[in-house]
Amino acid sequence: MSEILFPVPDPAIMDRRDAILGDLAAIASPGCLIVSEDERRAFETDALTAYRRMPLAVVLPRSTEEVSALLAYCNRAGLKVVPRGAGTSLAGGAIPQEDSIVIGVSKMNRILDVNLHDRTIRVQAGVTNLSVSEAVSPEGFFYAPDPSSQLACTIAGNIAMNSGGAHCLKYGVTTNNVLGAKIVLMDGQIMELGGEAFDAPGLDLLGLAVGSEGQLGIVTEATLRIVRAAEGARPVLFGFDSSEAAGACVAAIIGAGIVPVAMEFMDRPAIQICEAFAKAGYPLDVEAMLIIEVEGSDAEMDAELARIVEIAHAHNVSVVKESRSAMETALIWKGRKSAFGATGRVADYICMDGTVPTGKLSYVLKRTSEIVASYGLRVANVFHAGDGNMHPLILYNVNDPADQAKAEAAGMDILRLCVEVGGCLTGEHGVGIEKRDLMRCQFNEIDLAQQMRVRAAFDPQWLLNTAKVFPLDGRVKA
Amino acid sequence: MSEVFAPASEAEACDCIASARSDKRTLEIVGGGTRAGLGRPVHADAVLSTQGLRGVTLYEPAELVLSAWAGTPLTEIEALLAGKQQILPFEPMDHRALYGAHGEPTIGAVAACNISGPRRVRAGAARDSLIGVRFVNGRGEAVKSGGRVMKNVTGLDLVKLSCGAHGTLGLLSEVTFKLLPAPRGSGTLVLEGLNDEQAIAVMALALGSPFEVSAAAHIPSQKRTLLRIEQAPDSLTYRLEALTGLAKPFGPARRLSDSEAHEAWANARDAAPLADSPAAALWRVSIAPSRASAFVNGLRTQNIAQDWFYDWGGGLIWLTSDLDWRQSEAIFTAAALAKGHAMLVRAPEDARAKLPIFQPQPEAMITLSARVKASMDPDGILNPGRMYAGV
Numbered sequence: 039m040s041e042i043l044f045p046v047p048d049p050a051i052m053d054r055r056d057a058i059l060g061d062l063a064a065i066a067s068p069g070c071l072i073v074s075e076d077e078r079r080a081f082e083t084d085a086l087t088a089y090r091r092m093p094l095a096v097v098l099p100r101s102t103e104e105v106s107a108l109l110a111y112c113n114r115a116g117l118k119v120v121p122r123g124a125g126t127s128l129a130g131g132a133i134p135q136e137d138s139i140v141i142g143v144s145k146m147n148r149i150l151d152v153n154l155h156d157r158t159i160r161v162q163a164g165v166t167n168l169s170v171s172e173a174v175s176p177e178g179f180f181y182a183p184d185p186s187s188q189l190a191c192t193i194a195g196n197i198a199m200n201s202g203g204a205h206c207l208k209y210g211v212t213t214n215n216v217l218g219a220k221i222v223l224m225d226g227q228i229m230e231l232g233g234e235a236f237d238a239p240g241l242d243l244l245g246l247a248v249g250s251e252g253q254l255g256i257v258t259e260a261t262l263r264i265v266r267a268a269e270g271a272r273p274v275l276f277g278f279d280s281s282e283a284a285g286a287c288v289a290a291i292i293g294a295g296i297v298p299v300a301m302e303f304m305d306r307p308a309i310q311i312c313e314a315f316a317k318a319g320y321p322l323d324v325e326a327m328l329i330i331e332v333e334g335s336d337a338e339m340d341a342e343l344a345r346i347v348e349i350a351h352a353h354n355v356s357v358v359k360e361s362r363s364a365m366e367t368a369l370i371w372k373g374r375k376s377a378f379g380a381t382g383r384v385a386d387y388i389c390m391d392g393t394v395p396t397g398k399l400s401y402v403l404k405r406t407s408e409i410v411a412s413y414g415l416r417v418a419n420v421f422h423a424g425d426g427n428m429h430p431l432i433l434y435n436v437n438d439p440a441d442q443a444k445a446e447a448a449g450m451d452i453l454r455l456c457v458e459v460g461g462c463l464t465g466e467h468g469v470g471i472e473k474r475d476l477m478r479c480q481f482n483e484i485d486l487a488q489q490m491r492v493r494a495a496f497d498p499q500w501l502l503n504t505a506k507v508f509p510l511d512g513r514v515k516a
Numbered sequence: 517m518s519e520v521f522a523p524a525s526e527a528e529a530c531d532c533i534a535s536a537r538s539d540k541r542t543l544e545i546v547g548g549g550t551r552a553g554l555g556r557p558v559h560a561d562a563v564l565s566t567q568g569l570r571g572v573t574l575y576e577p578a579e580l581v582l583s584a585w586a587g588t589p590l591t592e593i594e595a596l597l598a599g600k601q602q603i604l605p606f607e608p609m610d611h612r613a614l615y616g617a618h619g620e621p622t623i624g625a626v627a628a629c630n631i632s633g634p635r636r637v638r639a640g641a642a643r644d645s646l647i648g649v650r651f652v653n654g655r656g657e658a659v660k661s662g663g664r665v666m667k668n669v670t671g672l673d674l675v676k677l678s679c680g681a682h683g684t685l686g687l688l689s690e691v692t693f694k695l696l697p698a699p700r701g702s703g704t705l706v707l708e709g710l711n712d713e714q715a716i717a718v719m720a721l722a723l724g725s726p727f728e729v730s731a732a733a734h735i736p737s738q739k740r741t742l743l744r745i746e747q748a749p750d751s752l753t754y755r756l757e758a759l760t761g762l763a764k765p766f767g768p769a770r771r772l773s774d775s776e777a778h779e780a781w782a783n784a785r786d787a788a789p790l791a792d793s794p795a796a797a798l799w800r801v802s803i804a805p806s807r808a809s810a811f812v813n814g815l816r817t818q819n820i821a822q823d824w825f826y827d828w829g830g831g832l833i834w835l836t837s838d839l840d841w842r843q844s845e846a847i848f849t850a851a852a853l854a855k856g857h858a859m860l861v862r863a864p865e866d867a868r869a870k871l872p873i874f875q876p877q878p879e880a881m882i883t884l885s886a887r888v889k890a891s892m893d894p895d896g897i898l899n900p901g902r903m904y905a906g907v
Contacts, residue, residue: 153804153806154724155720155724155805155806156720156804156805156806156831157723157724158804178726179724200667200669200673202667206667210640210644211667213644213669213673213676214640214644223884227880229880229881229884233855233856233857234804234855234856235802235803235804235831235855235856235857236636236637236641236802236828236831236832237630237641237680237802237857238802238857239802239857239859239874239875239877240874240875240877240881240885240903240904240907241677241680241681241684241685241885241888241889241903241907242630242643242676242677242679242680242681243677243881243884243885243888244676245643245673245675245676245677245679246672246673246674246676246677246888248669248673248676249669249672249673250672250673253672266723266724266725266726267726268726268728269726289578289579290578292578292579292580293577293578295601295602295697295698295700296697297580297696297697334751335751335754337750337754338750338751338754341748341750341751393665393666393667394665395576395579395581395664395665396578396579397576397578397579422667425665425666425667426579426665426666426667427667460663460664460665461663461665462663462665462670463670464667464669464670465667466667469670469671477670477671480670481660481670481671484657484658484659485659485660485661486671488653488657488659488661488674488891488892489661489671489672489674491891491892492672492674492677492888492891492892493672494891495884495887495888495890495891496884496887507671508671516891
């Protein structure tokens, strides 16, 4: 079976555990060091729960300076470090190793400054994604990236994975919405990348750090762009008799020069699961559904919707249902955003994440069904169609190792398909451990070696989140 | 006159760089030559031109994506996009008027120098639209990063890293941009007679409104503050009216004719209000808008700032000054104190060789940048010192 490999723990470090804990206790502020097995258990995995490794220790520092002291110590002692936000990574980006120290930023969760004039907000990186928007929503602003896990996930994790969400079709992903970050390098140096201005001087190390999956440093503070909300927003449900028709409709809308704020896709299994959970009024007798959201004044939304509806009719849409109230709007989005949780109520699943050209959506959906069926499993598709970011949820039984192996194999086949049609292995969940061994499908040795050399410029000993992103063999150190 | 290499393919570019490396020769990368005044002067052993790397390699209008070889003229790309009512979202500046250059700007330089324009406040910079690159590193290896889909930071994002690196990390060979549908209508309001503080306040109000203002500039010498909205016709009428109401406390707003508006934004984009200035130095300062007018005032009271205007709602200041060590230091210091950064965009050749061009950076940042440079170009043969000594 295709079990993901972890590096063998270094016995020399495991033997030194007591001494290391003593050293960490001297650095960490009171109440921030977690050593007992019971308490460490909460940190042994993330949202890729099929894999678990008990870390040597966990530290939840309260300040950038403390992160700096901890990293400097680990660097000197040759200790591996696994950075952690809220532990919601679906790709295993925060899963520890037995000989590693987890450094989590969850206690650094303050909003430091709101600047409506410049439309920016400065936060500690352990703040949750949703609380950033909540801090500015009374003034009519929001923070654009809105991953489904936004209630729990941290800005630090969003930066590490370059998170997106339903609304990034119009507003961009994390990298387009971060102006500056305070990052602590493995040697303990505290660096300011970017700042509060639109552009930063010198090399775009901020752009490099966003999406680097905790390989370059630990982000402790960030300056984010906030956006003024539109006058109104209205999601509309479009039901289709085939996934292919829905996929073609998405491509046609973009092709017609319309970029709605969001275009979300659900297939029949996903609709059934989410409707049972959220009672959002989704149509149950269709094969596929799009949630398309438009923004603006009432008249503007009516006009844009009229154009979209016309295109949808050309693609044989069978149901068009507009939200008529704030409550309906909230339910429609609740259904979509709770898709993963709702799916978890009916079956175990792995959530894949890859991106394909929007013109290939129909084909990829068809092939995805075929691939998963060939392993004797079921799939529910719920994803960001406007930017081609697929999220097939492969349903399986976690207590059956053979089933798990089949689900993982089907997932890997789907990701290879994404690359084959001109897309890529990730959309917004990152590579983590999950897709690490597929990197050679997308990149050749030269591409990977170049990425690894850049990585080594930040962390020459390869101590930060070292089991992730790059295949374990053939690593280039400098 | 340096020897000029103009490889006709990426493979030839690889050979060219690999042999330069083995011969220990440095290379200055040149595209259309219209932005040669940007950055520190490079004294290289030979010139590496992208003029042989031409052509659009992928254009999928329905997917809003375009790829082209780096030496492809920008005009060719813009004409192709116009045929499908699409645009490069970031409205790239044309530097020819500033530098008195006559070549054809290339798409590669737009990416290499992260060239943006007024729409940056709404649609982001070139770096935000650049989703894929192929480049040849200092080892002579062809490397790809990113791709043709909109969400694609698989592994490290060398796309962002390459963008704005001024060719110091590699020769960009192919670039892929995401596009936007061309606006179906555009309208510009002008308010007259505002001082800098008032202008920045009204621009902040406009940019923080729900009406999606796509550009905001203030040109003190013309006593004009410009606000642009780009929308479909019905929506445009509604929003211009709403914005006029919002701006009322600052005075009446008048809509420019389409041709006046077009000219005004092309001028703001290209720094035209200061292009003919006799001043020795032209600066570009990136700063939080709320700090912009105090920054300018400070330099004005020191008799350093001569003339200036604001784009990006005050987030970008174009400014002229005399030029010696005193002015240079005062401007960089003031920018640092305001948590912004300055760049010397136009200056006499001898001054460019002696004075810093980019905002001086902390030593730790230079050290890190030099390590990143070495990871891409180990022998420092590509555009050596273009950004900072050693980078």
